[in-house]
Amino acid sequence: MRSAVVLFPGSNRDRDAVAALTKVTGRAPVVVWHQDTTIPDVDLIVLPGGFSYGDYLRCGAIAARSPAMLDVARKAEAGVRVLGVCNGFQILTEAGLLPGVLMRNANLRFVCKRVKLKVANADTDFTRAYMQGQVIDCPVAHHDGNYFTDPETLARLEGDGRVAFRYAEGTNPNGSLNDIAGILNERGNVLGMMPHPENLIEKLHGGLDGRGLFQSVVESVAA
Amino acid sequence: MKARVIITLKNGVLDPQGKAIEGALKGLGFDGVDAARQGKVIDLDLADTDPAKARERIAAMCDKLLANTVIENYAIDILG
Numbered sequence: 001m002r003s004a005v006v007l008f009p010g011s012n013r014d015r016d017a018v019a020a021l022t023k024v025t026g027r028a029p030v031v032v033w034h035q036d037t038t039i040p041d042v043d044l045i046v047l048p049g050g051f052s053y054g055d056y057l058r059c060g061a062i063a064a065r066s067p068a069m070l071d072v073a074r075k076a077e078a079g080v081r082v083l084g085v086c087n088g089f090q091i092l093t094e095a096g097l098l099p100g101v102l103m104r105n106a107n108l109r110f111v112c113k114r115v116k117l118k119v120a121n122a123d124t125d126f127t128r129a130y131m132q133g134q135v136i137d138c139p140v141a142h143h144d145g146n147y148f149t150d151p152e153t154l155a156r157l158e159g160d161g162r163v164a165f166r167y168a169e170g171t172n173p174n175g176s177l178n179d180i181a182g183i184l185n186e187r188g189n190v191l192g193m194m195p196h197p198e199n200l201i202e203k204l205h206g207g208l209d210g211r212g213l214f215q216s217v218v219e220s221v222a223a
Numbered sequence: 224m225k226a227r228v229i230i231t232l233k234n235g236v237l238d239p240q241g242k243a244i245e246g247a248l249k250g251l252g253f254d255g256v257d258a259a260r261q262g263k264v265i266d267l268d269l270a271d272t273d274p275a276k277a278r279e280r281i282a283a284m285c286d287k288l289l290a291n292t293v294i295e296n297y298a299i300d301i302l303g
Contacts, residue, residue: 058291065288094291101293108239148236148294175237 001221002042003029006072008063013049013086013196020198021046024214034066043221044081045072047088049141049196059102059144060090069095081125081217082190086142089182089192098185098192099157100149105142106175112141117181117195118168121161124184125220126191129212135168136209138195145194147176147183157183165193224269224277225302228289231262236294265289274301 003021007014014031021029021044029046032039039045052063063069069091076082076097084092092098105111114137122132130136149157154177157163165182172179174194182193197210232238238260245259267284271277281299290297 057288061288061291099293101291103237103294104239106237106239108243146237150293 001025001044001218002027002040003044003046004032004039004042005029005046005048006032006034006039006068007048008034008050008052008066008087008091010052010054010063011048011050011087013198016196016198017046017048017085020201020210020214023201024211025218032068034063034068037067037071039068039071039075042080044083044217045075047072047082047084047091048198049086049088052087052091055144058094060087060092060094063087063091064094064096073097076185076190079187079189081220083126083213083217084190084192085196085198086140086145086194089194090144092190092192097190098183099153100147100183102144102194103146103148104144105146105173110141110143111145111173112139113173114139115171115173115181115195116168117165120163120166121184123161124164124188124191124216126184126213126216127164128216128219130216136212137200137207138165138197138210139199140173140195142174142194145174145176147174147180147194149177154178160186162186162188164191165195224271224274226267226269226277226281227300227302228265228267228281228285229262229298229300230265230285230290230295231298232260233294233296262295277301 117138119130119134162184166179197213200210241260285297
């Protein structure tokens with residue numbers, strides 16, 4: 001499986017994403033600078049976590065208008081899988097590739113800890129390696145992860161099984177609607193999530209629960 | 224031409240920062256503050272000379288970048 005990681009000024013989890021992709025896919029991803037107008041032909045594009053443009057204006061707002069994102073939008077439209085983690089999720093909503101917005105955490109605090117995630121839909125290209133309803137560990141580290149959208153969009157997301165992950169067992173760290181931690185686009189090839197599965201893929205991380213997400217993509221690409 | 228864009232949160236959108244401000248004002252003893260909502264002001268210095276055209280261009284800027292219309296409203300003041 002071929003993959004790419006888009007690097008924005010202020011990204012800081014790009015190396016974690018590169019390490020995870022290299023480990024799970026057996027092949028190092030291409031790192032693409034945000035000013036590049038073309039992303040190479042790959043099976044998965046990852047928008048990593050961080051603080052692109054220092055979160056100026058709104059988190060992800062300026063990165064979402066970068067030249068590389070135009071090609072991400074084109075490739076997503078063509079069916080290429082796109083994963084946005086943390087700031088990557090914020091960029092995807094700002095770019096209009098996912099609905100809604102990530103607002104300031106309800107308690108106004110930056111949260112950096114491990115939470116429980118429930119796999120709300122295990123029938124997606126990103127979650128197939130998990131069981132439906134399985135609860136996994138995953139780290140979070142963000143200040144603006146409070147997912148919000150209008151009631152109609154929320155009903156559509158829920159009705160169409162587009163909520164991939166929810167915070168479980170009372171660990172919602174940010175006040176997001178319906179405990180939403182990660183959502184898919186209509187076609188199911190774009191996933192945005194606040195938690196960091198790339199930070200839980202080897203024993204030294206203290207767990208392997210994040211691996212399933214990358215394995216799911218590998219399997220869906222091979223299928 | 225100078226213009227000012229005022230960006231505010233839509234009604235019903237939770238504003239934890241406004242809530243914190245409201246709490247701090249109460250803590251300082253300012254009574255009768257029923258609510259505080261936080262927004263943004265962006266001042267623009269434009270080459271435009273026609274106010275109507277400028278307004279149209281600023282609205283496009285707001286829709287494309289300055290405001291997130293899922294949660295925010297914007298108002299444009301042409302300051303002349």
